[in-house]
Amino acid sequence: MDRAFPRRKEIRLKQYDYSQPGYYSVTICTHQRQKLFSSLVGAHLCVRPSSADSFLGLFLHELEQKYSGVLVDCYAVMPDHLHVILALTGAHTGAPLPEMIKWYKTQTTNAYIRLVKRGQVPPFQKHVWQRGYYDHVIRNDTDLAETRQYIANNPLNWTLNKD
Structure with a gap:
């Protein structure tokens, strides 16, 4: 193993x-x-995405179309991150979560590049997204309610704490 690169911490269970x-x-x-x-x-706090949403919401909507049994429960867009709760139903027999997130990041990166070329969004440095992502397996109804509340409150908390 090359010691020049530190080993990345495994964050999946x-x-x-x-x-x-x-x-x-x-x-x-x-x-x-x-x-x-x-x-x-x-924008789009704890609502289901539609094809009329921003490009971030559009590809969440497309995620539901591409992968059967996947539903977007809610999401919130922040200046430098995105929170989303995905529900995998019993009908989902396809790709695991990491593959879906990889697809989403690829599609939104390509869309962002097109928007930069049209002058509709600011340019980015090197990449749009970080290499990984954070996930949390929601284990019960209380955890789900608390996570939804956190996502709903995140934009307001961002505004109050940005200083």
Whole structure:
């Protein structure tokens, strides 16, 4: 192993099947926490995405179409990250969560590049998204309610604490 590169910490649960039914909270951060989505902050709080949403919501909607049995429970766009709760239903027999997030990040990166070329969003440095993402397996109704509340409150908390 090359010692020039530090070993990345494994953040997924070992032996956990990320394609099994359940609720998953996912946070995806922009590369080096660039504030690329400032114009979208607070948009689409805990609502289901539609094809008329911002490009971030559009591809969440597409995620539901591409992968059967996947539903977006709620999401919130922040200046430098995105929170989303994904529900994998019993009908989901396809890709595990990491594959879905990889697809989402690829699609939104390509869309962001097109928007930069049209001058509709600020340019980014090096990458749009960080290499990884944070996930949390939601284990019960209390955990789900608390996670939804956290996502709903996050834009307001951001505004109050940005100093």
